[in-house]
Amino acid sequence: MDDQIKEAKAIINSTSSITVLTGAGISAESRIPTFRGEEGLWRKFRSEELATQEAFQRDPKLVWEWYDWRRGLVKEAKPNPGHYALVNLENEKPNFTLVTQNIDGLHQLAGNRNIIEMHGNLWQIRCTSCGIIEQNHDVPLKEIPPKCKNCDSLGRPNVVWFEEIIPISIIDNILIAIERCEVMLIVGTSGVVEPAASMGLVAKHTGKTVIEVNLETTPNSSHYDISILGKSGEILPMLL
Numbered sequence: 001m002d003d004q005i006k007e008a009k010a011i012i013n014s015t016s017s018i019t020v021l022t023g024a025g026i027s028a029e030s031r032i033p034t035f036r037g038e039e040g041l042w043r044k045f046r047s048e049e050l051a052t053q054e055a056f057q058r059d060p061k062l063v064w065e066w067y068d069w070r071r072g073l074v075k076e077a078k079p080n081p082g083h084y085a086l087v088n089l090e091n092e093k094p095n096f097t098l099v100t101q102n103i104d105g106l107h108q109l110a111g112n113r114n115i116i117e118m119h120g121n122l123w124q125i126r127c128t129s130c131g132i133i134e135q136n137h138d139v140p141l142k143e144i145p146p147k148c149k150n151c152d153s154l155g156r157p158n159v160v161w162f163e164e165i166i167p168i169s170i171i172d173n174i175l176i177a178i179e180r181c182e183v184m185l186i187v188g189t190s191g192v193v194e195p196a197a198s199m200g201l202v203a204k205h206t207g208k209t210v211i212e213v214n215l216e217t218t219p220n221s222s223h224y225d226i227s228i229l230g231k232s233g234e235i236l237p238m239l240l
Contacts, residue, residue, distance in 0.1 A: 008211045008226050009239050011183060017095035019181035020086060021199055025188020025215060027102050029233045030077040051161045060154060064145040067157050071122055075139045079110035082187065085236035087111040097177035101189065101196050103159050116173055118166055118196060120159035129153030171195065178202055183209045187232050191218030200224060213239075 012018065024032075049055055056063045087110050090096045098115045100107055103122045107115055125134045127148035134149060146155040160166055178184060184203040191197050191214075200220055204210050210224040213235045221227040228235055 004228050015182045017182045019097045019177045020185045022100045022187045023189030026082045026232045030080045032077050060145045068141045072139050074104045079106045080233040082232035082236045083110035085240040089240045124158035125155040126158040186212045191220045
């Protein structure tokens with residue numbers, strides 16, 4: 001592993017242009033619980049039955065109570081050394097983009113700025129009528145379900161639910177970031193959830209150097225230039 005770390009560090013040091021993709025692995029090291037946890041009030045509900053448009057239309061209060069519970073759990077989490085290593089990387093590289101599958105806001109809390117959130121943000125409420133997006137960090141929420149401050153319509157979590165499509169504008173921005181970079185760093189992703197799973201392959205097929213950091217090998221590990229196994233909170237500070 002030492003040789004891999006040295007090689008990866010040399011590659012990263014030699015470039016001014018890098019795109020990073022992060023997944024649940026980096027947040028797990030901040031003790032962000034999975035939303036499929038079976039504790040307390042939610043042990044009789046499945047996430048797939050709550051994180052859907054159908055569930056929201058049927059019972060918005062129940063869905064918001066679940067998200068309020070999740071926000072309370074995430075509120076206690078703090079960025080870990082892996083998050084801060086990516087802040088240092090952004091400060092050093094003129095062309096840096098961070099793409100994340102996570103909705104917890106820990107990258108922003110750590111200090112990253114140029115972020116593309118694939119699946120939305122747990123701390124945003126989007127009006128179902130006028131579409132205005134409000135930042136809201138109240139824990140617990142003052143009103144369930146929350147109402148839009150602009151038009152008083154029902155608000156929903158500004159996240160991508162099951163069976164919803166990631167906005168094409170976000171996908172376009174991610175593909176542009178991959179096209180413009182020389183190196184792509186993939187951190188803490190399973191490599192099985194699309195479209196994120198294919199992004200490293202897109203980078204590789206367009207001539208980019210791809211480095212992966214993950215606890216275990218993924219379906220695409222063999223296609224990447226370097227795959228380092230270990231905790232991102234330990235590996236990234238050594239790389240960056």
